[in-house]
Amino acid sequence: MISLQHIKSPKPEDLPSELEGLRMTKQRREVLAIILGERDHPTANDVYVRAQNRMPTISLATVYNCLEALVSHHIVRQVNFERESSRYCPNLEDHCHFQDEESGIIHDVIFKKGVKLEDFLELPQGTEINHLEISLKGRIGSE
């Protein structure tokens, strides 16, 4: 994938017919376009509701299927906060998430340049990390 990262709001029909080895069906393109469009970390249900505008017959099961396909092909990321419903994020850069408890809005938070996991965690040596999720909650200072 060259730079979907920086394509803000592609029309679904402008998305390629295959991405990362995943065949892009009409529904998958619609779902991906929604996630690339409003980057507000929507839930599956949010995506479903938005998708219905252009595609009134899409089903929620399909939205879940599409999301799982996109996630497992590393085209979008799944984001979890405690036991809330999963959210989806098109930013594939290494980053984590901060949820403002006031507004509920989720912000991407990037790592300081050059920081590696081993720099701040006492990892048992030989550990191979396949997945990392950092979730923060709090408030944004109001001064």
Add this chain to the structure above:
Amino acid sequence: MISLQHIKSPKPEDLPSELEGLRMTKQRREVLAIILGERDHPTANDVYVRAQNRMPTISLATVYNCLEALVSHHIVRQVNFERESSRYCPNLEDHCHFQDEESGIIHDVIFKKGVKLEDFLELPQGTEINHLEISLKGRIGSE
């Protein structure tokens, strides 16, 4: 709470009648003793099953109630991995969790001494973090 941290397997009846302002009922003591005993990050259902040995009439709802009481009084911590069921951890030190994908076992991982969040995250200034959860998954090197 002085040092429940280091009390390995207290008998429920040895736990105090109040902790952190929370009245410790028979059931809450049982649940807490289980979590302090086997520190294997049990789920609510695990706790329920274990509790039934000594207390056959305890209900799952009560286990959930007790866990929520203990968590909200900062006596135990709730641990989440993606959308798996929550697990519970008596270690209140600042730490995060690593799940070995092979065995499913969860290990506590501590931070390098003196490391602060701002050292590795580009936090928008003025952010006040109330909650932080870091979950890692991977494998433990086998050499």
Add this chain to the structure above:
DNA sequence: ATCGGAATTAGAATAATTCCAATTTCTACT
């Protein structure tokens, strides 16, 4: 002892997600 609030209980309800079986749509091959 007893009153009142808090805790416990069993079971129903909910929410998010997954499963299922029946269609529909693609893709590849003739």
Add this chain to the structure above:
DNA sequence: AGTAGAAATTGGAATTATTCTAATTCCGAT
């Protein structure tokens, strides 16, 4: 272009973890 087989979609049912509810029980303070 026509068609078989595979893959994707669909609606609805099922599942799972958790929360809610209403009735009972418990416990500490009067």
